């Protein structure tokens with residue numbers, strides 16, 4: 001049959017030129033469809049004599065097979081190309097970090113409380129609590145501060161109102177976390193190791209004082225606890241808290257009614273270029289008060305001082321938060337300014353722990 005080569009060239013070119021599946025389908029219908037060109041030629045075979053039909057039939061079948069194969073190959077090729085295109089355009093890097101969505105912020109004071117709780121928990125300290133409205137016995141007397149003691153005046157105490165005619169001594173807003181020492185010992189006895197973070201109140205207001213602020217109390221009582229244990233614990237705490245390789249502490253003899261001997265503790269630091277660096281430099285900054293718990297305090301809390309002894313300390317949380325996170329003004333802590341909170345706050349779901357890092 002003449003013209004088969006032309007036909008073949010025509011359809012193979014059309015197949016090659018088809019750029020999508022529907023164009024390809026049109027080519028298939030035109031060539032091999034029921035009314036297609038090849039099918040029409042097949043229909044003429046019946047009118048041929050047997051010899052010619054045999055030859056023409058074979059050539060037509062071969063042509064049909066060839067066009068069919070080309071169609072299939074092109075179809076597969078188009079599908080591959082389409083897939084490649086999708087893979088290229090719909091590409092997504094699943095290893096990218098998620099977009100953090102802030103669920104509020106954690107106040108630096110809360111963050112620091114969590115951090116110091118994690119550090120002291122690692123040293124075997126449990127967390128103890130007490131009320132913020134405290135009787136003056138817990139806040140003063142039991143801590144060896146009798147009514148006539150000058151320390152009572154120094155504390156700038158807020159007194160709670162009593163009904164007229166009620167002559168019992170007034171309750172106070174606790175002026176320090178030290179009364180929690182008494183409550184913890186009365187509750188659990190000795191040996192005991194606790195910290196007590198919480199709010200305290202004093203009538204004072206300037207750039208470094210607010211009427212409400214935060215302290216953490218520490219207490220460790222056992223048969224042979226000494227100032228050496230106190231020193232190690234505080235050094236270990238400061239190293240972990242300020243996240244520096246080493247710190248240096250200086251113990252200055254001091255006086256607190258509830259400890260004997262007493263020491264105020266300073267940390268070595270530098271303020272070079274207005275930036276605080278802990279653990280280096282030639283400046284010292286006071287960070288806490290401490291000492292060996294006074295026998296009278298143990299006795300008041302029902303612990304026998306002939307059998308038990310130990311240390312206590314009290315530290316300002318707001319102050320160490322300011323130091324660690326470079327926050328200049330204490331008053332801003334309690335103004336609830338959202339811009340301040342967003343700037344100095346912490347992500348809500350990042351709980352500080354020692355293995356994971358305190359202040360990621």
Ligand code: DAH
Pocket residue numbers: 175176177178217218256258259288289290291312313314315
């Ligand atoms: N309670 C003291 C204050 O608020 C701080 C303090 C000093 C606590 C010495 C202690 C301590 O436990 O041993 O000023």
